[in-house]
Amino acid sequence: MIIVMKPGASREQINAVSERLVELGFKTHPIYGQEKTVIGAIGDKKALSSEAIINLPGVEKIVPIMKPYKLVSRELKDTPTIVRIGGVPVGGRGLVVMAGPCAVEGEEQLLEAARAVKAAGAQVLRGGAFKPRTSPYAFQGLEEKGLKMLARVREEVGLPFITEAVDTRDVPLVAEYADAIQIGARNMQNFRLLQEAGATGKPILLKRGLAATIEEWLMAAEYILDSGNPNVILCERGIRTFETSTRFTLDLAAIAVVKENSHLPVIVDPSHGTGSWRLVLPMARAAVAAGADGLIIEVHPDPARALCYGPQSLHPETFDRLMGELAPVALAVGRGLALNGLFPEQAGTLAAGK
Amino acid sequence: MIIVMKPGASREQINAVSERLVELGFKTHPIYGQEKTVIGAIGDKKALSSEAIINLPGVEKIVPIMKPYKLVSRELKDTPTIVRIGGVPVGGRGLVVMAGPCAVEGEEQLLEAARAVKAAGAQVLRGGAFKPRTSPYAFQGLEEKGLKMLARVREEVGLPFITEAVDTRDVPLVAEYADAIQIGARNMQNFRLLQEAGATGKPILLKRGLAATIEEWLMAAEYILDSGNPNVILCERGIRTFETSTRFTLDLAAIAVVKENSHLPVIVDPSHGTGSWRLVLPMARAAVAAGADGLIIEVHPDPARALCYGPQSLHPETFDRLMGELAPVALAVGRGLALNGLFPEQAGTLAAGK
Amino acid sequence: MIIVMKPGASREQINAVSERLVELGFKTHPIYGQEKTVIGAIGDKKALSSEAIINLPGVEKIVPIMKPYKLVSRELKDTPTIVRIGGVPVGGRGLVVMAGPCAVEGEEQLLEAARAVKAAGAQVLRGGAFKPRTSPYAFQGLEEKGLKMLARVREEVGLPFITEAVDTRDVPLVAEYADAIQIGARNMQNFRLLQEAGATGKPILLKRGLAATIEEWLMAAEYILDSGNPNVILCERGIRTFETSTRFTLDLAAIAVVKENSHLPVIVDPSHGTGSWRLVLPMARAAVAAGADGLIIEVHPDPARALCYGPQSLHPETFDRLMGELAPVALAVGRGLALNGLFPEQAGTLAAGK
């Protein structure tokens, strides 16, 4: 790290900082400028020591040089990680679409949704059994009953499923049924939940917190990898900004930033990211064009009667149209999408590189 | 609620919306404008039904009329709630200062901090035993050992203490020792944790999420009240904005907005809210002048060697100076502060009303 | 508009509001709920009268029903507007790419850039002669000398050009040379500049302010249309958020929101929108997939020596690669891009609808 001293810092102050750095195991390299002195400190293993220095007299600021994450970084592993959800590879050539209702409301609703999304080309079923809701008076999910429905529908339809865990105490139960565990945006920094979910060894879909920087998001993934589980899929789902015409602002540049810094796959949730089904279509296309490894989309057989997030849920027919629109975009960026006679193997014939 | 129809919505669409509203138990009052029709719907008990309407054909938007929270609202209870932490009333005339180290690092450090903050006038000790940290490689707290130290120092110094719970599974343990339970900003919408902490009956300090609107914050408090526990203290601790010269942007207007809408007490954390001890002093004064019921401040006997958030921790001497600065500001707004010979009873002699 | 009265508003207060509304020319429709009364007010022509009501006793809030803009809205004109820059149509089937250096630094640099971008398929040249810079010590542009260079290069290369006006006093000069006038993000609400630029009749590229809501952006366009000039192209260029790994957060959902509400064409600036040339490629593809009518991209013959925004400028070879990547994405969404033997007429053969 680099320690920038205040203009006018005394020689004693500079020496005291250097001594503290040496005490902490660093080698120091002072550079004396006309107005300011800076001290280069080598040996910063985990970017954690700045707090021990910043309060010393004469210090203006500390500039970290090393990234705070290790296990998730491209510097450690330069090849893309492929995470398998019940046999479906996420992070490879194929574009993976996960779809289904926001909440499991009943077996009929779930079965209808699952059949529809499978028919349109989705490869993973999504559906919430535990629902974290802003209001205590809103529908909170069917819990284990919902998990059982998901498991039965998986058998019936032949799609692996992903579902959210919201409490460390439920993680074993969720892991017993689900093919992958989702960590919601509001829990991105619920570190105990990250560790507990990570410890199951199941693939983890880690949604970006709605006010989390990309660095904090990668640090949250680091918690899971540090728990011994390398199967993490990142999911951009919109950040909170001043704009009110959409529920969140979908930060698609985050896809490329993540890919520059990490080997983990990254998908996009245009349903929560916009809050409006009409915006799901263009933003799903945009996410694929930006390089996302997949999408997670809310589809409900009857959005007008959904118990949860109806406004952002696609009707199965609209989802089918979306999948039709995605196929040529996926091809255009060299990705395959399994649907309607276009297979991953045919991908890239039009592709213009990446 | 008010349903605004799109310009050009057909009579059939308007009728379909009205019928659905009646089906949901509302009385409807259509108003036909030149360009748009709006439908007033009366009977909206919990502001939850808009999702059932928004997707109907011809609907442009839904405008809620009722607030989504009930139990925390001034409409339900117009007198300020006073919450007691080990006998110290929060929300009354007296201004309450809670202070102590970010993390409990050892008994000596804690005892020294506790004695210092008590001597300066603090009435509640704060200190973290479970620390949610952005990095898995950072100090995570002493856990139960830390709780025991807090309990011993409480006996020794005579200050009740507040400490954070970060996992539903730890709540019983924390409740066994602590006088009040803190819910951190990153857990504000960890609804299970809210319910579990609420169920202990202990006073709950609910920090505002760093991207939470005031309405969402009050909804989170509603979860706790709905669990049967009315002892909630709200804590503004800064929101995330584009400004980078402070760690967060302390939103002091939130104090007055909360007080307009809720009967719950609200305090301010200028330490996390600014991230820099130099800014703690002016922002603590400002918070009191804005009408806060109290402050929670990080004080460490040796900030330069703190294991956690040293840059924002006050040295005991600086804390003492701060308390000296707060006293006349508190008086100026009609609040008492127990210190240095100025007692709450004398407050308000200079006060210019509120 | 809808006036929501406070719970407990008296009959006199309700009557006083109604009378004031009638005095302002509205018809009123009160709806009496159990807890609150709301008053529907019909006749709100310009959504401007709420300020006359909001301060009346007993009023809780005002809900506008009409949009505040008229001339830019789809409600007034439902067919897309096509704006021509020197013969190049923006807003039709073809995707228009505008490219060139951030600042005109000299005729050689400009000529080289212009030739390169034309060869790669750009249809409009961009280049700044007046540069608004954050620092008074940064390069401020060549001013009229720069405009003359742009005009000469236009002749030489055969590309119309767009350049920015930053001061009402320079507008006539800029209009004398340029094919289109750019209003920068920091001037989006410089209403005099909008009016002055609008009055020239030239096509106006209106960049979104970095903290402007989509509604405010459309209101700024309304100023130009209201000055009698219908030739406005909107340009999304990133908004300011808490995320620091990109200079701004490119809000691609804004494209679809604008298209839902307005007939004006909308393009995207991925160079300023990300601040990094590496992110320009994926975000340009994403913008096209999201439905943008075009792109404006910074290209510099030698980015490492650019006087302005080098880090976000593409080298001509990279720009050529980008254009190659855009072509199939454009085709995939039914848009044409004039380059390398792919012509707009061939567009859409793969297109999947909208």
Added chain:
Amino acid sequence: MIIVMKPGASREQINAVSERLVELGFKTHPIYGQEKTVIGAIGDKKALSSEAIINLPGVEKIVPIMKPYKLVSRELKDTPTIVRIGGVPVGGRGLVVMAGPCAVEGEEQLLEAARAVKAAGAQVLRGGAFKPRTSPYAFQGLEEKGLKMLARVREEVGLPFITEAVDTRDVPLVAEYADAIQIGARNMQNFRLLQEAGATGKPILLKRGLAATIEEWLMAAEYILDSGNPNVILCERGIRTFETSTRFTLDLAAIAVVKENSHLPVIVDPSHGTGSWRLVLPMARAAVAAGADGLIIEVHPDPARALCYGPQSLHPETFDRLMGELAPVALAVGRGLALNGLFPEQAGTLAAGK
């Protein structure tokens, strides 16, 4: 500045960067760490050269060491600047309150407001003659007629006045009448306007842009000082955040951050900063407690009939109450406020230091 090389940057890349730095006039100090090399570059006069380096191969990032501003900085001038508006010193011991209507609507309205605010203790009259409005259909100000009214009322009541200039072409006219020129938030980076207003030599009130960082704000002030005019007063007026219950989020920590970095006085606008007159009172008190040198507040004789921003305007009686509330807060922080028999000379008797 510090150049951080990517991990794996080659010796040739490191040398090329060093050579370019030397070519630009820097002395270089490379530090070779285990994973990364950083190069210290001394001689960076204006923090402007990073763009010439950032695109060189192997460079990861540039860390500026010097602040980008000079003239406004405490490093150049450590004593507070006092700016006089018609004899009223801003930035000294006394707290200055500027008050009056948002817009000059007529002479009677203005006179009534001026008398009221003077009686309550305001020392400067504010009132807009040129109004930048979000909507082209809103009241745009009386222009020169308004300036003349302001001048007549100044004579009649004996208060200097401040008013806004929104166009470089109007600056001479405004300067002819006004005692101080206001630059609005939306024009903070209208650099030509800054230069033109600066060149009049009149005191300039520079409002913070609603998405401007404190550093950008100081850079804008630098433009004015660089034009030869040292009489700049900064004005915090709220920044744009996701919170919607207030119009803006008033960033009071900015006061202390500015004072740490600059010698310029800083005042606060709680009217625009909150958008609601009820919040003006607590936030005005908070601003004073945080160390503001003054306030600018909207007062209208009949807020319910104001042509502009009625909801945030104080009735004269409420303003009088506010001034009464401010006096003890000002005293508490060692500042004087001229009103009701309390004079600046008596200030500080209760003050607890800074």
